[in-house]
Amino acid sequence: GASLPLLQRDYRFERVWFWGCIQGLRGAYYIAEGLGPNRAAPRSRLYSLNCLDWSLLTPASKEMLALAEKLNGRFQGDPSFEYNLAEINAEAAARLIEGGKEPVIKEEARLIATIEQIDRAVGIVPRGAFVKTPLGSVHENRHFEGLSLLEAKKLSSYFHFTEPVNLKNKTLLEKADLDPSTDFLDSLEHDIPRGSWSIQLEKGGTVVVLRSLLWLGLTFYHVPMTKQFGYVYFGTGEKNLDLPFML
Amino acid sequence: HGPYQPHEPGYGLDQPGYSPYEDEVPDPQARMLAIKNAKAYLLKTSTRSGLNLYDHFANMLTKILDEQPENTVDIIEDISKDVKWAQFRKKMDTLRDEHLILPIFEAAEKCKALFVKEGGEEEHEELDEEMPSLPNVMETAFYFEQAGIGLNKDESYYIFLSLKNLINVQPIQTCRFWGKILGLEMNYIIAEVQLHEGEGEEEEETAEEEVETVAEEEKEMGEAEEEEGEEKEKEAEPPKSTYKPPPEIPREENGTGTNKYIYFVCNEPGKPWVKLPPVTPAQIVCARKIKKFFTGRLDAPIVSFPPFPGNEANYLRAQIARISAGTHVSPTGFYQFANEDEEEEDGDAYEENPEFEPPPVAEMVESLATWAHHVKGILKQGRCVWINPSQKSEENEEEDEEEEDKEEEGEEQEEERGLPLLTLISEDEGMKNIPAWTAQASTNLIPQYSVAILQSNRWPGAYAFASGRKFDYIYFGWGHKYSPESHTPALPPPAQAEYSSGPGITETVDPTVEEEIAFKIAQEEALAGEEEEGEEEEAEDD
Numbered sequence: 001g002a003s004l005p006l007l008q009r010d011y012r013f014e015r016v017w018f019w020g021c022i023q024g025l026r027g028a029y030y031i032a033e034g035l036g037p038n039r040a041a042p043r044s045r046l047y048s049l050n051c052l053d054w055s056l057l058t059p060a061s062k063e064m065l066a067l068a069e070k071l072n073g074r075f076q077g078d079p080s081f082e083y084n085l086a087e088i089n090a091e092a093a094a095r096l097i098e099g100g101k102e103p104v105i106k107e108e109a110r111l112i113a114t115i116e117q118i119d120r121a122v123g124i125v126p127r128g129a130f131v132k133t134p135l136g137s138v139h140e141n142r143h144f145e146g147l148s149l150l151e152a153k154k155l156s157s158y159f160h161f162t163e164p165v166n167l168k169n170k171t172l173l174e175k176a177d178l179d180p181s182t183d184f185l186d187s188l189e190h191d192i193p194r195g196s197w198s199i200q201l202e203k204g205g206t207v208v209v210l211r212s213l214l215w216l217g218l219t220f221y222h223v224p225m226t227k228q229f230g231y232v233y234f235g236t237g238e239k240n241l242d243l244p245f246m247l
Numbered sequence: 248h249g250p251y252q253p254h255e256p257g258y259g260l261d262q263p264g265y266s267p268y269e270d271e272v273p274d275p276q277a278r279m280l281a282i283k284n285a286k287a288y289l290l291k292t293s294t295r296s297g298l299n300l301y302d303h304f305a306n307m308l309t310k311i312l313d314e315q316p317e318n319t320v321d322i323i324e325d326i327s328k329d330v331k332w333a334q335f336r337k338k339m340d341t342l343r344d345e346h347l348i349l350p351i352f353e354a355a356e357k358c359k360a361l362f363v364k365e366g367g368e369e370e371h372e373e374l375d376e377e378m379p380s381l382p383n384v385m386e387t388a389f390y391f392e393q394a395g396i397g398l399n400k401d402e403s404y405y406i407f408l409s410l411k412n413l414i415n416v417q418p419i420q421t422c423r424f425w426g427k428i429l430g431l432e433m434n435y436i437i438a439e440v441q442l443h444e445g446e447g448e449e450e451e452e453t454a455e456e457e458v459e460t461v462a463e464e465e466k467e468m469g470e471a472e473e474e475e476g477e478e479k480e481k482e483a484e485p486p487k488s489t490y491k492p493p494p495e496i497p498r499e500e501n502g503t504g505t506n507k508y509i510y511f512v513c514n515e516p517g518k519p520w521v522k523l524p525p526v527t528p529a530q531i532v533c534a535r536k537i538k539k540f541f542t543g544r545l546d547a548p549i550v551s552f553p554p555f556p557g558n559e560a561n562y563l564r565a566q567i568a569r570i571s572a573g574t575h576v577s578p579t580g581f582y583q584f585a586n587e588d589e590e591e592e593d594g595d596a597y598e599e600n601p602e603f604e605p606p607p608v609a610e611m612v613e614s615l616a617t618w619a620h621h622v623k624g625i626l627k628q629g630r631c632v633w634i635n636p637s638q639k640s641e642e643n644e645e646e647d648e649e650e651e652d653k654e655e656e657g658e659e660q661e662e663e664r665g666l667p668l669l670t671l672i673s674e675d676e677g678m679k680n681i682p683a684w685t686a687q688a689s690t691n692l693i694p695q696y697s698v699a700i701l702q703s704n705r706w707p708g709a710y711a712f713a714s715g716r717k718f719d720y721i722y723f724g725w726g727h728k729y730s731p732e733s734h735t736p737a738l739p740p741p742a743q744a745e746y747s748s749g750p751g752i753t754e755t756v757d758p759t760v761e762e763e764i765a766f767k768i769a770q771e772e773a774l775a776g777e778e779e780e781g782e783e784e785e786a787e788d789d
Contacts, residue, residue, distance in 0.1 A: 027687075142317075142318075142321075143325040198432070200434070213431075236707060245537075245539075246540045
């Protein structure tokens with residue numbers, strides 16, 4: 001709590017917030033994210049083991065993502081812990097050996113890749129909270145007053161906050177209803193597998209909570225008719241691959 | 248546009264009387280006319296919407312001046328849209344809006360009911376000795392908050408109050424807040440309870456008696472049918488199947504083993520508590536093989552393979568039993584065996600050790616040997632105490648002893664021995680290279696008040712804390728066990744092999760008429776040949 005404003009000052013972020021906590025076996029990683037004026041730009045991520053000293057993480061690269069998907073099991077809690085690549089992917093290990101480096105992948109890289117995956121897959125915002133200007137940059141919609149209770153119960157009122165994948169595949173009829181300034185993202189309705197989100201109204205409807213079943217531990221909250229929303233991840237950092245069996 | 252320099256074009260135009268439009272509107276009269284024309288243009292009603300620009304601007308500016316938002320020029324388009332939209336809202340509606348009973352109000356009503364103290368309670372202000380111990384939920388919530396887990400204070404307090412209601416309703420001896428299991432539509436709040444002896448068993452006995460009488464009736468029916476069957480045996484009957492289903496493993500008695508505690512659940516504090524049925528070993532065995540999310544409704548069916556014997560209430564109970572058996576721990580030495588001799592599986596009774604001295608928090612964090620399970624682990628059979636199923640079946644079915652013998656020879660089940668009761672958790676196996684438990688101190692900054700926190704890695708969501716003599720354990724999670732590998736559902740059993748075909752049962756083709764005649768002729772010839780031979784022999788003998 002006390003260290004985040006200091007981060008904002010040091011890194012000149014416009015907004016910095018606590019992203020969540022990934023629990024390892026021997027310790028937990030606390031993650032914070034910071035953004036500049038363009039909300040859709042790649043976010044800078046920082047991690048800390050004790051919420052006091054934060055270290056910046058490099059942005060994820062595609063190789064890192066591909067390799068980290070193969071790693072299974074819990075995080076160790078030690079950022080310099082090295083996973084042996086040879087067991088996982090012999091090709092990548094061979095490439096690294098030729099390059100003169102050791103065939104290992106550090107837990108830090110796995111951390112980066114996991115956060116990126118989680119943000120991409122289940123980072124959500126309510127519809128209308130962000131607008132896209134004609135120039136392409138994305139801002140918060142200051143005119144957003146929150147979803148109504150009816151809208152808040154529907155999955156279609158929430159969007160993934162990443163590059164849209166399915167937007168262009170919609171039929172022309174659906175596209176006619178879209179408002180290009182607010183509907184420029186994928187909605188949650190068509191997530192595969194269906195039913196991978198659990199919507200609950202807590203406290204008699206004053207707060208709507210969405211929990212992701214694909215990444216267990218991702219919780220999104222929104223208070224209807226207000227501007228308050230946000231999501232946080234508290235978990236082990238592992239994808240729930242058994243989801244189709246569990247529904 | 249700063250003051251123009253003489254060499255720039257436009258120099259001098261900002262002086263009155265020198266603007267570029269001067270020559271167009273030379274005198275004030277004409278300017279007034281121009282203003283009127285402009286205003287008339289603005290007042291021109293739009294053919295499509297019936298609005299005019301003048302009124303629209305007036306409304307917009309009124310709204311802006313009333314609300315005075317920041318950076319208005321950036322959101323001016325949205326304000327304009329809002330004003331237009333507001334035009335369409337009728338102020339006088341002929342239909343009166345139904346007074347919507349929002350769910351917020353219902354929930355608030357229920358919560359308020361929790362706070363109301365019943366009138367009858369005032370008479371029983373004296374503390375009975377048999378008053379059940381209400382757990383201090385707020386205190387445990389405080390300790391877990393030190394660890395960073397738990398519910399928010401409001402919800403903890405509501406749970407506290409609803410537990411109090413539960414105690415008033417049911418004859419409860421001890422009660423504990425077990426935890427919260429998340430579900431898809433609704434969550435479960437679970438209380439672990441021990442009823443007064445004799446109270447809960449009455450229901451069970453009647454239930455069992457009903458089951459027994461039903462079974463007896465069925466037997467009588469069966470015997471009557473058999474008698475009829477014997478009379479009809481002369482008629483051809485298809486062969487009766489000799490298949491006997493494997494004997495059902497009986498569930499443990501209330502108050503022992505997996506059914507030591509009774510569990511009550513509710514979806515939200517304020518809703519009535521529902522009692523969960525006792526768990527049977529078959530349910531536990533099946534629950535180990537499937538992994539399903541809870542929906543939040545107790546009567547939801549569980550569609551799975553192998554088919555789960557029961558609905559969601561049974562599955563919930565089975566998972567609660569597994570979690571309790573796996574993660575309920577206490578500091579070593581806090582409990583001791585009632586009889587020092589009975590350290591075998593039969594030792595189910597433990598009591599608090601009055602001479603227990605709590606080790607310091609640092610030690611509790613460093614070594615896992617300072618914690619011990621105090622709930623029996625569940626064997627593969629699904630019970631805490633192993634039972635030999637074939638013994639029981641002998642008592643019931645004395646008629647079919649012959650067949651029983653054959654079966655017993657084939658399937659002798661090995662006696663399963665579980666770990667004794669108070670094992671240290673350091674002996675818990677980990678999975679691959681993940682230890683079964685992770686211990687931490689709640690804070691490094693203030694060691695004298697820090698609390699030792701234990702997280703289970705086998706059941707993510709199970710936590711235990713200890714601080715001096717105080718300790719407790721709780722579960723917040725989805726209700727599933729952690730496995731490093733993905734869950735593989737059980738494959739359906741292979742299709743049963745058909746009876747092998749051989750000459751004994753293969754249907755042969757019936758001989759045709761020609762073949763029969765030819766066979767008959769050949770037979771007669773053979774007979775005739777034998778007779779001739781016989782005659783010849785007789786002739787030779789002579």
